[in-house]
Amino acid sequence: MPTSPPTPSAPQPPSKGGLRLHAGAFVRRLRLGEPRLWWNVRRKRFWAVLILALYTLVGFFALPPLLRWQVVKVAQSTFQRPAALDRVRVNPYALSIELSGFRLTEADGAPLLGFDRLYVRLAPSGLLRWAWGISDIQLDGLKTTLVRYGETDTNIGRLIQAAASGDDQAKAEAPSQGLPRLLIHHVTITNADADVTDQVPGTPFKTKVGPVSMEFNDLSTLPERQGQQHLQVGLEGGATLEWTGTSGLNPIVSAGHMAARGPYIPLAARYFGDVFKVTVPTGTLAVDLDYQVSRRADGAYALAVSHAGVVLRDLAVHEAGVAAPFLTLPELRLAGGRLAWPERTAAADSLSLDGLTVAVRRQADGRVGPMPWLVGDGGPAAVPTPKGADAPPWTATLGKVQVRKAKAVVEDQALHEPARLELTPIDLTLDNLSNQAGAAFPFTLAAALSGGGQVTAQGKVTALPALQLEATAALADLPVTAAQPYVRESARVDINDGYLSAEGDITITPPEGGTPGGLTVVGKGEVRSLAVAEQGGGIPVVSWDRLSIDRFEYSQAANDLRVSQVTVAAPYLRLQVAANQTTNFNHLMVPRAKAAAGSAAQASAPAPAVSVGRVVVAAGKADYGDASLPLPFSAHITNLQGEVAALSSSATASSRLALRGQVGDFGQLTIDGRLVPFDPGRDSNVNMLFRNVEFPDLSPYTVKFAGRRIDRGRLDVDLHYLVKGGALNGTNRVVIRDIKLGDRVDVPGALDLPLDLAIALLKDDEGKINVDLPVSGNINDPRFDIGSVIRAAAADLLTNLVTAPFRALAALFDGADADKLDHIDFAPGRADLPPPEQEKIIHLAQALGARPQLALVVPGVVAPEADKAQLQMDALDARMTRALADNYTLEGQRQFLEAQFRERLGADQLPPLRDSFTRAPPTRTPPTAPGGKTPPVPVLDEPGYVTALRDRVAKTEPVAEQALKALAQARATAVAGALKQRLPNLDPKRVSLRGEVQAKVDREGLIPLKLDAASAGD
Secondary structure (H helix, E strand, O other): OOOOOOOOOOOOOOOOHHHHHHHHHHHHHHHHOOOOOOOOOOOOHHHHHHHHHHHHHHHHHHHHHHHHHHHHHHHHHOOOOEEEEEEEEEEEOOOOEEEEEEEEEEEOOOEEEEEEEEEEEEEEEHOOOOEEEEEEEEEOOEEEEEEEEOOOEEEEHHHHHHHOOOOOOHHOOOOOOOOOEEEEEEEEEEEEEEEEEEEEOOOOOEEEEEEEEEEEEEEOOOOOEEEEEEEEEOOOOHHEEEEEEEEEEEEEEEEEEEEEEEHHHHHHHOOOEEEEEEEEEEEEEEEEEEEEEEEEEOOOOOEEEEEEEEEEEEEEEOOOOOOEEEEEEEEEEEEEEEEEOOOOOOOOOOOOEOEEEEEEEEOOOOEOOOOOOOOOOOOOOOOOOOOOOOOOEEEEEEEEEEEEEEEEEEEEOOOOEEEEEEEEEEEEEEEEEEEOOOOOEEEEEEEOOOOOOOEEEEEEEOOOOOOEEEEEEEEEEEEEEHHHHHHHEOOOOEEHHHEEEEEEEEEEEEEEEEEEOOOEEEEEEEEEEEEEEEEOOEEEEEEEEEEEEEEEEEEEEOOOEEEEEEEEOOOOEEEEEEOOOOOOHHHHOOOOHOOHHHHHHOOOOOOEEEEEEEEEEEEEEEEEEEEEOOEEEEEEEEEEEEEEEEEEHHHOEEEEEEEEEEEEOOOEEEEEEOOOOOOOEEEEEEEEEEEEEEEHHHHHHHHHHEEEEEEEEEEEEEEEEEEOOEEOOOOOEEEEEOOOOOOOOEEEOOOOOOOHHHHHHHHHOOEEEEEEEOOOOOOOOOOOOOHHHHHHHHHHHHHHOOHHHHHHHOOOOOOOOOOOOOEEEEOOOOOOOOHHHHHHHHHHHHHHHOOOOOOEEEEEEEEEEHHHHHHHHHHHHHHHHHHHOOOHHHHHHHHHHHHHHHHOOHHHHHHHHHHOOOOOOOOOOOOOOOOOOOOOEEEEEEHHHHHHHHHHHOOOOOOHHHHHHHHHHHHHHHHHHHHHHHHHOOHHHEEEEEEEEEEOHHHHHHHEOOOOEEEHHH
């Protein structure tokens, strides 16, 4: 710093005599013409001219080579590297110096640092402020080479270390004097650039930074003085960085605007090419922000960023070596960004993403790609604890996030048949995002599958301190065909049609206190128009019009799924037996070893406990065929309806089932009883009743065993199966009516027996053949085929026919009576006509048509005990259905029936009943504590308990005597109405109704209505 100039002494005024002497000398020289002596060494002018000349000569001619030599010497000694300087110019009058062609290189000659021209001009006016003043600094053509050799090793770092090594001791001894007083009026840097090389990545990274231009005005260390600055930097690919602002150094303050433009993302992706296995060929970034760095009254600094905006356009991200991008983003826009420090707040008004497309795939090895993108198979590195971890946390808010017209493509290549799912468009909106604990973000989501179907959701989500979610979601018409590749992993089938719809409430709660929290889903759903066929053949296997779930509830904490009621409308099943006696389902199922190969990870998760209130089947159909017989056999079952109630995957007892259907034109199938749905071999008691089945349809079976067709006949089969621990004990009652044998068919291995004689011998006085066939075996034996029960019954029947010759001799008679048409059978509590009885109505109508004088008397019939019991059960079921509505779960039934039981039978009777269905758990339950066993916790057989409650409470249902009379009258009216429908012109007098009569239930559990014949004139 320049020192203060000495105070000049006060000037002394010249004396009067001296003035006269000088004036006289001057006049005398003028008069005599005396010459001026400029060269006189006594004259001050001489010395002034001499000093000026020396100053000029030294400044213009002597100083430049001296400075050039000194600069090179100092640079080489300071940086310990070769240096060169082409030229130095000095203008002593302008107080300026100009250096041209400076070069600093590495020892091997590699360029390090240099410039074309450096011009510096001093400003003497700075002395007025006791500061070093510089009027102008111009730097042109600055060239530098930046090389990074290691994590913290760079060529510039080495250069600084070399320069600092000689000054360390001097710096340590020099006292701190603060900032020098410096005033620079103008600084310009033009045409600067840098070659940057980073050798740390596996593939060295090279780029060029430049051109760089800077302009600084009023750069000063004087207090409270600020100037304007401008910086513009060019980068690879046309990217630019620009800064315009006002700054001061004492104190350090700055305010201005920063802007970045260009392909920054591709540049960064190229730099991290060895870290992330991606390439980014396109993507332009535009960032703008205003900032202010200020100093507070307490001396602390503050930073404020405002009006920050980010626009990212045309981003495309590829996996390395893959042509198609897995992520494209036409535009991302962040608006209204702001930041405050040390307040530690960050916020933005909105973030929008338009046209985002993401493609994700599961690779053949099960890994998800292209994520993770990180190279290497090592585990995740430990995250270091940031400095200042005890400081107050940052507060971040975001007003709105909008994802518009996005697209997600998911491919699964781990399957035998790769799957592809495409969601587009996807629209997502989140409001009021914040990192504050307990902050809830409202959101809406709408997405569509490219193949059809919609997904919508709305609600609110909380991220901190734990995830919480309250949302309502809906699926509309999602095509089930999307699951085709996953179904193929287990079955060789084609899903030709089907649509899934569902809606419900989704809740995620964190654990709190004794509450485990977790995921809860409550809703309803349906699958419509499902059609499943054999792979490639198009032959239907399973279908239905609608499968609906009126209410389901899943709890992750309890790991259970509760379903109220499942309704299956118009289901269809096709079961075929091949020539080798395997079924079509054996062919359709993929071997378990292959099917389980891709799902080993899923097997470790425990399956949830499942309970279903009931499954209702309506208007079902089934086709059965057997190609293993000499003559092809097929049976068609229609109008299958009924229910399976109280299903539970964890029940220790069985569930109820009641199904009935039509076989052929007038045959009937009835199934009722109980079984354990997920373990039918443990405890089952099932009755299957086939009535009025056309015997000619069973000719393929008789041909195989006896070599004879069946031309005529009807078959009733009553199958009763009792299974305990896999052991099957069954009784089968077969009734054949009006049988007539047909032609003989030559079949190898068939029995050559006199079947005509055997049939005649076994007919009773009503023309029927009654055979009881026992069935036994172990259903766990793979050789046991429960589907061949009817075939086995027919084979055993024919064998019995030919092994009873003595009975034939004792009961030989001629002729075969037709079925008696003197009675119509009704099920207890019902007044509708089953298919077998409708055939009787046809025969009766034909008889009435052929005999004009024939009349019928139709009484009302009732079986008091059986009908009352069924009416009581129907009344209870109707009340329970109305009371439970869509909560017809197993738990809901139990609660309703327990309330009815307490009210009608007394609360004291309930505990003994409940205890009778409470059992110890299976003995295979392991102890919970090492070295000892905990007492077993009793388990309630809830389905069996509900069944017992239903039976007990039903008996208390009031049934008026008038209801039985009305039932009897309804049965008579049903018969008369059916006859009238078949013969619209029938005279009403020919069918007369009679009062109520009582009847007993027959062996088949039916109530016969006995008809009386009479004359039309009676």
